[in-house]
Amino acid sequence: MQPIKSSEITSEQQYYSRRDFLKSLGIVSTSAMILAACRGQSTQTKVISTQVSAENLPGGTSTVESDPLTSFEAITNYNNYYEFSINKEAVARLAEDFPTSPWQVEVGGLVNKPKTFDIDDFKKFSIQERIYRLRCVEAWSMVIPWMGFPLAELLNAVEPTSNAKYVRFETIYDPDEMPGQRDPWYQWPYIEGLRLDEAMNDLTLMATGLYGKDLLPQSGAPIRLVVPWKYGFKSIKAIVKIDLVEEMPTSLWMAAAPSEYGFYANVNPEVSHPRWSQASERRIGESGRRKTLMFNGYGEEVAQMYSDMDLSVNF
Ligand SMILES: Nc1nc2c(c(=O)[nH]1)N[C@H]1C(S)=C(S)[C@@H](COP(=O)(O)O)O[C@H]1N2
Ligand SMILES: [Mo]
Numbered sequence: 001m002q003p004i005k006s007s008e009i010t011s012e013q014q015y016y017s018r019r020d021f022l023k024s025l026g027i028v029s030t031s032a033m034i035l036a037a038c039r040g041q042s043t044q045t046k047v048i049s050t051q052v053s054a055e056n057l058p059g060g061t062s063t064v065e066s067d068p069l070t071s072f073e074a075i076t077n078y079n080n081y082y083e084f085s086i087n088k089e090a091v092a093r094l095a096e097d098f099p100t101s102p103w104q105v106e107v108g109g110l111v112n113k114p115k116t117f118d119i120d121d122f123k124k125f126s127i128q129e130r131i132y133r134l135r136c137v138e139a140w141s142m143v144i145p146w147m148g149f150p151l152a153e154l155l156n157a158v159e160p161t162s163n164a165k166y167v168r169f170e171t172i173y174d175p176d177e178m179p180g181q182r183d184p185w186y187q188w189p190y191i192e193g194l195r196l197d198e199a200m201n202d203l204t205l206m207a208t209g210l211y212g213k214d215l216l217p218q219s220g221a222p223i224r225l226v227v228p229w230k231y232g233f234k235s236i237k238a239i240v241k242i243d244l245v246e247e248m249p250t251s252l253w254m255a256a257a258p259s260e261y262g263f264y265a266n267v268n269p270e271v272s273h274p275r276w277s278q279a280s281e282r283r284i285g286e287s288g289r290r291k292t293l294m295f296n297g298y299g300e301e302v303a304q305m306y307s308d309m310d311l312s313v314n315f
Helices: 012-024 030-039 093-095 120-125 151-159 196-200 252-258 299-306
Strands: 104-108 115-118 128-135 140-150 165-171 191-194 206-208 222-228 239-245 278-281
Touching: 104 120, 104 151, 115 120, 115 151, 128 206, 128 222, 128 278, 140 151, 151 206, 151 239, 165 196, 191 196, 191 239, 191 252
Parallel strands: 104 239, 140 278
Antiparallel strands: 104 115, 128 140, 140 206, 165 191, 165 239, 206 222
16 A cells, blocks of 8 residues: 555645635635536635634634645645544554445434435535634644535434434444454444534534545545544544434543543633643644643634533533
8 A cells, every 4th residue: 555645635735825825816715616616516615714713712822824724745644533443643544445435424313314424425515614723622723714505504404303412423434444443442433412503503513525625534534523622532523423312422542431421522721631731732743732721712703602511610
């Protein structure tokens, strides 16, 4: 197996110069426009500035200038994906030949219109770019330019019933292709969950690409969740099943280590992991550490969902 050839990837330089070009044309949602242009259809474009949510944050540290994008190279070669390896640098190579097509996502449970989606069905949703910080519970972080669509669009399409309270996500179970799933230490497949209001929040993204290209296997191809105000483990990869449910789902990490990983897992610099502080983080590609921000800097968009919750005990 070969490492990814640099000729096959979008360099940051190409990415930025394409963005500048499109910006000069007044186009912001880059890849959606390109995709639409290729297919000769029009698409709605939407200006996304979620990276800069933060003039009022302590320290005001969240601007594009102070939060540069992590390189494509780092995003795709430093991965947490236990289905392949617990060694972050080994995932890309081990996942290289993972088959991501054909692929279906079955959406059901407490909904009026259950539906099994093919990957192409998702192109009908408003694919847009979202630049988000990703903060792993292990105290490192990246800034990633995702392509995707709001989970809310998918949920609205299946019409949750009034007794639906949570959304449960399931990764593919394929131990022949995913050597890590032969490790009996974990209860496979990987499971995650959100409360319905969290799932409907506009920040919650179903990602299908990054840096304007389809996701590579190591990043969770062909489709993964991105929940930027929560620790990275909530952002489940390679999703094949989504169920609307009444009871709080038990995630793989809650089952594996309930005293260390909770359901909410909101980024919170004031609540330490039992084995390390969460007050600061290592930004991949930088030396030194950054202060971790409450809700990873997205409090303006999400804090009201937790107004009646004691955040020092709800981990
Ligand atoms: N199915 C699955 N999803 C997963 C994981 C995993 O091991 N398996 N790891 C999680 C963790 S701990 C993090 S930090 C992010 C990492 O995403 P990245 O490798 O794209 O940066 O994916 C999350 N999603
Ligand atoms: Mo993580």
